Amino acid sequence: MPPLATLMITLGITMGTLMTISANHWLTAWLGLELNMISIIPIIAKQKHLRSTEAATKYFLTQATASALMLFASTLNAWQTGSWDITQLNNMISSILMTSALMMKMGAAPAHFWLPEVLQGSTMTTALLITTWQKIAPITLLYMISNHIQSNITLLAGLLSISIGGWGGMNQTQLRKMMAYSSIAHLGWTLTVISTAPNIALLNIIIYMMMSTPFFLSLTTTTSKTLQTMTTSWSYSPTTTIILTLLLLSMAGLPPMTGFTPKLLILNNLTTYKLNTMALTIALLSLLSLTFYLRTSYLLASTAPPTTTQSTMLWRLKPHHNQITAILTPIALFNITILPALLM
Template sequence: MSPLATTIILSSLATGTIITASSYHWVMAWIGLEMNTLAIIPIISQEHHPRATEAATKYFLTQATASALILFSSSLNAWKTGTWDITQMTNPTANTLLITALALKLGLAPMHFWLPEVLQGSTMKTALIISTWQKLAPMTLIFLTMNNLSTTILLTTGAASALIGGWAGLNQTQTRKIMAYSSIAHLGWMVTITTTLTNVMTVALMMYLLMTTTMFSTLILSKAKTIQNTATSWTTSPTLVIMMMLTLLSLGGLPPLSGFLPKWLILEELITQNFIPTAITIALSSLLSLFFYLRLTYTAALTTSPNTIQTKHKWRLKPNTSNITLSFTIPMTTMMLPLSPLIMN
């Protein structure tokens, strides 16, 4: 792809999210979402491969369906209430349609089937964009409409996403699919807390973006597309593998690391609000997610691969990818827990 085309596409991608995040009129929000979708399609399909074309088609169809549902729900609300203001979604039917559309856009259960397939058909860098930047606009819409959304539906969707994200990830060997199910599980945690405490949801989203960016950056640098590939990462860079291990444990939510912060705050708030069954469900589901994070950790950092010819020569091939991103995302992914009082205040 030419530099001019890349610049236009990435600018459109950024502009679409900014338009949606800063709009108060439903039509403007819809325009931003459409710009976002149309900009990412060429990025997914730039690899001349049937899997990339398939991934782009699946992504386009699901996002177009979700955008149509958002337009339909906002039109229905405007018809009943006479306003196009995003914060005035007071019609119950329109709200239910909106939650369905946003769940489809984000890849929440039970509308999650497209996300692992799309990530698997994309490159690592494209998968990173889909897992992080593309989540911002729908999460902003949830944030703006939270006062009118059904708490029951959000809690059910969140708990289902956390369970399915953990359960379905157990059977995966591809790192991109594992990250897709990790994304579904983390978004489930965020959605459960949305109607109760929005600042915790914001903290959880920030931590998710940091941890996912760090994890994808390490996978891009080590060129690890499967669990088997991670076993040979040690020969490329031992330091990188240690950072990968800490990032995976942070994604799992283990206490000394930053990933523990959002899970702790979410569980605390759910118990305070007496949502005990939901808190128990998502806490147990995090054990499922932790299992496949630990499996990746074990393969990458605690096993030595057989010394094949490829392994012997792998250390001589210097990685071309820049690791500037890792220099500031890894410290925040691993060491932000002591700063938690400062963040919350």
């Protein structure tokens, strides 16, 4: 891609997100989301094969549908209340439609169908961008309208997202699809408390982004795309293998890792509001996600010396692999060891 085109696309993605999160008018927020969507489509489709074209088309159609629904909801709210202010979403139908549109933009269930396919047709760097940066704007809008969100809808969507994210990731051998279902499951945890404790929901998604960023970057440096190719990473990068194992355990939510912190806060909040059945249900459903996290961690740990791997080694070392690993190590360790600091 030419440098000028790369610069324009980067500016479009950055400015679109910043425009949305700083807006107080629905049309400005919609415009920022549209700019963001148009800018990332060339990044998804830059690979010259049919899978990337299919992924870009699915992403465009889904995001355009969600944008149209969002524009309709904001127009209906302005028609009923006379206000285009984001924090004044007082019409109930508009609130339901807007919540549905934002969940579709993020990839939460039941509008999750596009996320695994789009990530599978993209590169690891693009998948990282979709699962982290592209969720900032919709999450911010949900945070801003959290006082007007119907809690029954978000609880149901969160329950569906956690269950679908767990079931979908169990039979995956492709790492990008597995991380897509992991993203859906973590969005479910966020949605369960977005209407009662938006600050905890925001903390949950921020911690997930902090964990998934070094994970995707580590996969990029080792060019691992499947579970089989991931098992050979110890042979040429033991540090990266250890980082990946600890990050997987952290994303699974095992104490004393960082990923346990938001789950503990969310369960505590649900029990505070007398939603004990809901808290018990999502805690049990999280065991589904724990299954494929532990399976991947076991595959990484079982290939450590003196055990020999049965997978074929591939020529895929990168020239600056050691430098990138040296940068990722402190970032990953910070994500892993933040929980003891929070509990002190």
